[in-house]
Amino acid sequence: MDAKELLRRYATGERDFGAVDLSEVNLHEADLRGATLRKAVLIGVDLSGANLIDVNLNGVVLRQSNLREACLSGAKLSGTDLSEVDLTRADLSGANLWRATLRQTILDQTNLSRANLHEANLIRATLTAANLIGANLNAANLSEADLSTADLSRVHGIGAKLHRTILCGANLERADFSNAVLQEADLSRANLSAINLGGANLSQAHLNGVNLTGANLSCANLIDTKLMLAEMRGARLDWAELTRANLTEADLSWASLRETNLSAAILHQTVLTEVDLSFAILRGADLSNARLNLGSLKETNLNWAILPQGTVRSS
Secondary structure (H helix, E strand, O other): OOHHHHHHHHHOOOOEOOOOEOOOOEOOOOEOOOOEOOOOEOOOOEOOOOEOOOOEOOOOEOOOOEOOOOEOOOOEOOOOEOOOOEOOOOEOOOOEOOOOEOOOOEOOOOEOOOOEOOOOEOOOOEOOOOEOOOOEOOOOEOOOOEOOOOEOOOOEOOOOEOOOOEOOOOEOOOOEOOOOEOOOOEOOOOEOOOOEOOOOEOOOOEOOOOEOOOOEOOOOEOOOOEOOOOEOOOOEOOOOEOOOOEOOOOEOOOOEOOOOEOOOOEOOOOEOOOOEOOOOEOOOOEOOOOEOOHHHHOOOEOOOOEOOOOOEOOO
16 A cells, blocks of 8 residues: 555545555655554654554554654554654654564654553663653663653653663653662763662662752662762662762762661762661771761671771771
């Protein structure tokens, strides 16, 4: 079927086109709202600027297609293959992308607010400055994706995979990424205020200059993580693992670090005023020039730690 035939049949009121092959067809700015193209083949098709509101594209193959600035609000895209598709500035708000494949897909400045991306594959996708407010990313795979300056506020990303993902300058305020994998991710200068990262794996991640005010990091893995100049006032880090973490000049005022493991952590010039360090482990930690009340170190393991005044606490 060619573009002319498809549009002619659509104009006569036909909406269900089934498993048609429209590969490499030019449908630039076509109006196909509400159409059903389930299991159609649309490889290399041009749908840039097209009106695809509420369209049913479940199970469709759209690899390497052009959907720049297309409107797919409320579209059904479950199990759809969108690998290497250009969706720059497209509108996918409220779309259902459950288990969709978006490997190496271009989603720069795309509107994905309230979209369902549960278990979606977004490996190496680019989502710079994308709008993901309130989206469902539970169990999604965003490993090695680029989400620089993207808005992920109030996102649900429980158990999501973000291994080596770039989130520099992104907004994750009040998002839920509990039990997510963010190993080696770059979150430099990101806004993570009031985020839930309970049980998350952030080992070797870059969090320099991040805002973690009021964040939940209980039971999180922060081994070898860089948190220099991080704002962590009122954060909860109870039972977290921060072995060898670098918290130089970070502000942890009013934070809770009960039973937290800070062995060999670097806390040089770190602000620890009014911090709860009950039963924390600071064995071999560097607290030189840190700001804290030594009285807060009761019941704390300080063996071989360098204290604020420069003295070494022997066992």
